[in-house]
Amino acid sequence: MLFKRLALTSGLLGLASARYALILPPGLFTGPITADYITPSLDQSDLDAPKLSHANASTFDWWTFDAIAAETPNASVAVTFSNAGPQGYPLPFPNNTSHINPNGTDNGGSGAEALWAHVWATFEDGSRFRTSQVVSTARVSGSGDSSLAIWHGGGGWMGSEEGYEVELDIDRAASAPGEEALRVSGRISLEKITPPHSRCSVPNNFSTALGLGDQGLGWVSVLPDALASVDIQINGRSLRFDGYGSHDKIWSSHPFTTTTKSLTRGRAHLGLFSLSWLSYTPAAGNPTNAALVSSFLARDGETVNAGCADGSVTITPTREQTEGGLVSGFQVTVPGARVSVATDIEEGESGGRHVRWNGRARGDILGADEEGVAIFERFEY
Ligand SMILES: *[C@@H]1O[C@H](CO)[C@@H](O)[C@H](O)[C@H]1NC(C)=O
Numbered sequence: 001m002l003f004k005r006l007a008l009t010s011g012l013l014g015l016a017s018a019r020y021a022l023i024l025p026p027g028l029f030t031g032p033i034t035a036d037y038i039t040p041s042l043d044q045s046d047l048d049a050p051k052l053s054h055a056n057a058s059t060f061d062w063w064t065f066d067a068i069a070a071e072t073p074n075a076s077v078a079v080t081f082s083n084a085g086p087q088g089y090p091l092p093f094p095n096n097t098s099h100i101n102p103n104g105t106d107n108g109g110s111g112a113e114a115l116w117a118h119v120w121a122t123f124e125d126g127s128r129f130r131t132s133q134v135v136s137t138a139r140v141s142g143s144g145d146s147s148l149a150i151w152h153g154g155g156g157w158m159g160s161e162e163g164y165e166v167e168l169d170i171d172r173a174a175s176a177p178g179e180e181a182l183r184v185s186g187r188i189s190l191e192k193i194t195p196p197h198s199r200c201s202v203p204n205n206f207s208t209a210l211g212l213g214d215q216g217l218g219w220v221s222v223l224p225d226a227l228a229s230v231d232i233q234i235n236g237r238s239l240r241f242d243g244y245g246s247h248d249k250i251w252s253s254h255p256f257t258t259t260t261k262s263l264t265r266g267r268a269h270l271g272l273f274s275l276s277w278l279s280y281t282p283a284a285g286n287p288t289n290a291a292l293v294s295s296f297l298a299r300d301g302e303t304v305n306a307g308c309a310d311g312s313v314t315i316t317p318t319r320e321q322t323e324g325g326l327v328s329g330f331q332v333t334v335p336g337a338r339v340s341v342a343t344d345i346e347e348g349e350s351g352g353r354h355v356r357w358n359g360r361a362r363g364d365i366l367g368a369d370e371e372g373v374a375i376f377e378r379f380e381y
C-alpha cells in the first residue's frame with residue numbers, strides 16, 4: 001500500500017531533512033493570503049509545494065495527475081487534489097455542501113470545506129464516471145526530488161526522481177435515500193519520460209517564473225509526460241491500462257472563473273515524441289485579447305523545442321472525413337509539430353464551461369508522420 005510506504009518514508013525523511021512538512025486544514029482561511037509564482041528551484045519538492053500561504057474563499061491550489069491508454073484511447077483517468085474556496089471555482093462540487101453557496105458560508109454542509117479530491121474516469125466502451133469528494137485533512141511534505149501528500153479520504157501521491165505513485169482511496173457511504181455508496185480505489189503509476197516545463201522554459205533552460213501574465217494564475221507542468229500504468233476500481237468496475245500520463249499544478253490568489261476568459265491545456269504522445277500545449281486568455285487587462293501560450297516538444301525524453309512566443313500555438317476545431325467516418329477534433333500547431341487530436345470522448349460539466357477530451361492523435365512532427373494519443377481540456381467563460 002502506498003500509504004504504508006508513505007508513512008514509512010515520511011518517518012525516514014524526518015522533519016529535520018524535510019524542506020517542508022505541512023498539515024493543510026479542512027476549513028478556509030478568512031482574509032488575504034499570499035501566493036508564490038516563482039519557484040526557488042526545479043526540485044520536485046519546490047514545484048509540488050503548496051503555492052498559497054492559506055486557502056481562502058476566493059483562491060485555489062491544484063495538483064492534477066492524468067493518464068490515457070496507449071492502445072484504447074477511450075480509456076483515461078484524471079485526478080485533481082485541491083485546496084480551494086468556492087468563489088470562482090471552476091469544477092463542480094457535490095450538492096448540499098457549503099460550496100453551493102458562493103459566499104462560502106455554512107448553508108447546511110459541514111462548513112467552508114477547503115480540501116477536495118476530484119476524479120474523472122472514462123472507460124474503453126465510452127462510459128464515464130466522475131466525482132468530487134471532500135476530505136478531512138491533508139498532509140504534504142517535500143525534500144529535494146521527493147514529495148509526499150495524503151488527502152485523507154481521497155488519496156495521495158508519492159513523488160521521486162523516477163516519477164509518481166498516485167493512490168485513490170474514496171469510501172463514501174450513501175448520505176441520502178436512493179444515493180449509492182461509492183468506493184474508488186487503486187493507483188496510477190507514472191514513470192518519468194520528460195523533465196519539468198514552465199511557460200517560457202526553453203530547451204536546457206527552465207524558467208522559474210510560473211505566473212501566466214499578470215492576473216495571478218500559476219502553472220507548472222511538473223511531469224509533462226510519463227509512462228503510465230493504471231489499475232483502479234470504481235464500485236467494483238475495473239479500469240486497467242498502460243499508456244501515458246502527466247502531472248501539473250495550477251493555482252491562483254484570484255477567483256478563476258472571473259479572471260479567465262479561456263484556458264486550454266493538453267498533451268499528446270506520438271511515437272517517441274511528447275508534446276504539450278497551453279493557451280490562456282485572461283478576462284481583463286488584456287486589450288489585444290492575445291492568448292498567452294506555451295509549447296513543449298521532446299523526443300525520447302530530450303526537449304527539442306519549447307517556448308512561449310506570441311502566436312506560436314494555434315488550436316483550431318476540425319471535422320475531418322476519414323475512412324472510419326467523420327472525426328471531430330482540433331488541429332494543434334506548435335513550433336516543430338502540426339497534430340490533429342480527435343475528440344473520441346468528450347465530457348462537459350459546469351454548463352459546458354469545462355470540457356475534457358481524449359482520443360487519437362496524428363500528425364507531422366519534425367517532418368515525420370506520427371500517431372498516438374492525446375488528452376486535453378478547456379475552461380471557457
Ligand atoms: C483571499 O486572498 C486574496 C489575496 O490576498 C484577497 O485578494 C481576497 O480578498 C481574499 N479573499 C477572501 C474571501 O478573503
Ligand SMILES: *[C@@H]1O[C@H](CO)[C@@H](O)[C@H](O)[C@H]1NC(C)=O
Pocket residue numbers: 092093094095
Ligand atoms: C446537483 O443537483 C442538480 C439539480 O438538482 C443536479 O442536476 C446535479 O446533477 C447535482 N449534482 C451532483 C454532483 O449531485
Ligand SMILES: *[C@@H]1O[C@H](CO)[C@@H](O)[C@H](O)[C@H]1NC(C)=O
Pocket residue numbers: 095096176
Ligand atoms: C439537497 O438538499 C435538498 C433540500 O435540502 C434536497 O431536496 C436534495 O435531495 C439534496 N440533494 C442531495 C444530492 O443530497
Ligand SMILES: *[C@@H]1O[C@H](CO)[C@@H](O)[C@H](O)[C@H]1NC(C)=O
Pocket residue numbers: 101102103105
Ligand atoms: C452572499 O453575498 C451576497 C453579496 O455580498 C449577499 O447579498 C447575500 O445575501 C449572501 N448570501 C448568503 C446566503 O450569505
Ligand SMILES: *[C@@H]1O[C@H](CO)[C@@H](O)[C@H](O)[C@H]1NC(C)=O
Pocket residue numbers: 074124125126127344345346
Ligand atoms: C469509444 O467511445 C465512444 C463514445 O464516445 C463509443 O462510441 C465507441 O464505441 C467507443 N470505442 C470502443 C472501442 O468501445
Ligand SMILES: *[C@@H]1O[C@H](CO)[C@@H](O)[C@H](O)[C@H]1NC(C)=O
Pocket residue numbers: 205207
Ligand atoms: C536562461 O533564461 C533566462 C531568462 O529566461 C536568461 O536570463 C538566461 O541567460 C538563460 N540562460 C542560458 C544559459 O541560456
